[in-house]
Amino acid sequence: MLRNKVFRTFLVVAAGICLVATGACLAVNPWSGLFCFLGCMGVLSVSILFTRQQYHEIAELSLYLQRVANGEVLLDIRDNSEGELSILKNEIYKAANALTEQADALKLDKSELAAALSDISHQLKTPLTSLGIMADLLEEEHLPPEKRREFLASMRQGLDRMEWLVLTLLKLARLDADAAALTKTPILLSELIKKALSTMLIPIEIKEQTVHVHGEDTLVQCDPNWTVEALGNIIKNAVENTPIGTVIDIAYGKNLLYTFIQVRDNGPGIDNADLPHLFKRFYRGNKKHPSIAEDANSVGIGLAMSRTILRKQNGDIDAMNDNGAIFTLKLYR
Incomplete structure (x- = not known):
């Protein structure tokens, strides 16, 4: 607590007020000065205890946020009692819960993206492999003309398939990114x-x-x-x-x-x-x-x-x- 500048200032001010009040009471009556001193010390002690309790709860909140940042399972820290600290707990829980949901959504999106890329790679690999094989066959000098025409037709079909796939994926990407303007x-x-x-x-x-x-x-x-x-x-x-x-x-x-x-x-x-x-x-x-x-x-x-x-x-x-x-x-x- 003493690391907190505000708390140190509070202690100095409170101690100064206690000394001034005790001195004033001593000037009137020694017993009054003693009772005043004890009263001031009691109030100051209670204030320190309450402040220490609040610092302890704040430290727990800090530890809770660290655990959330490390991806640990959320604990319910909501507090239904009144006070600013209870409100802070509830708001931190809501924010942490929202961040956790966003992190889960991002993990799911990442997994779906990896699966989509794998599927796209597979769909492009098949026609590319066929095109490579047919290109090698077309290099043969003694290839019959009808076979050459057949291979060329197959290559054109493979290219058309890849073109359709790429264009369709681009359209889907535009729709997902809200980049496509749909005008009703x-x-x-x-x-x-x-x-x-x-x-x-x-x-x-x-x-x-x-x-x-x-x-x-x-x-x-x-x-x-x-x-x-x-x-x-x-x-x-x-x-x-x-x-x-x-x-x-x-x-x-x-x-x-x-x-x-x-x-x-x-x-x-x-x-x-x-x-x-x-x-x-x-x-x-x-x-x-x-x-x-x-x-x-x-x-x-x-x-x-x-x-x-x-x-x-x-x-x-x-x-x-x-x-x-x-x-x-x-x-x-």
Whole structure:
């Protein structure tokens, strides 16, 4: 305590007051001076005891903060009694608790980032390895022209895959960092569906699939470009995971809570074990139907990006099974 300049000043001032008071009382009566001296010493002793107790509690708070800084488990130091020290304890506990939660969140983010980087590295490594092998094969002088064309087509496909992956990851990074400006403008649901389908017409034709679009047209407030991207990923998923010659049903409309677009296919549906993880990045579920070959270009980020886009616009997306997979995009009103 004596290291504290304020406490030393208090002792000097209190001792001076005691001496002055004792001297004044002695001038009146010796017994009065004695009682005055004893009274002053008693008050001073009680003050020192209370001050010492407060210093002890402050030292405990300091030790508590050191333990928090070292990452130890938090102890509940909240105090429901009155007084400034109790208020300080409660505020320190709140601040320490918030810092601990932030530290846990940072650890989780770091773990997820490491996993994402590992997945990205794996997704890029596969086409790069194939490109390297095909480049070596193309150097052979006696390679037949048809094989050369086949290898060049495969290399172009690999480059397109890497380009798509990198661009998609950049879009996700922009969304995560709130760097992408989502501007809400009114647009008809039928227009959104038309724009999203325009990019999938060739794959739909190749698989001889039929798309049935129906519903109650209505205006919705959203960012058209980003919403078309989200819907396009869902339609792409339906096309890729639905057998040849089947029907994809797209319904749209509104209710009291939200405007919706529902994409339904009559494929094998989604494995129940996959449903809780379907919108996680780089998650690739198991196909239940043996006739559906797993798409080589699927890296498990399309559905994740669709949900991110919807949630950035006060919306959401969910999936379920009902004689096939059903994805419902919702934009709350």
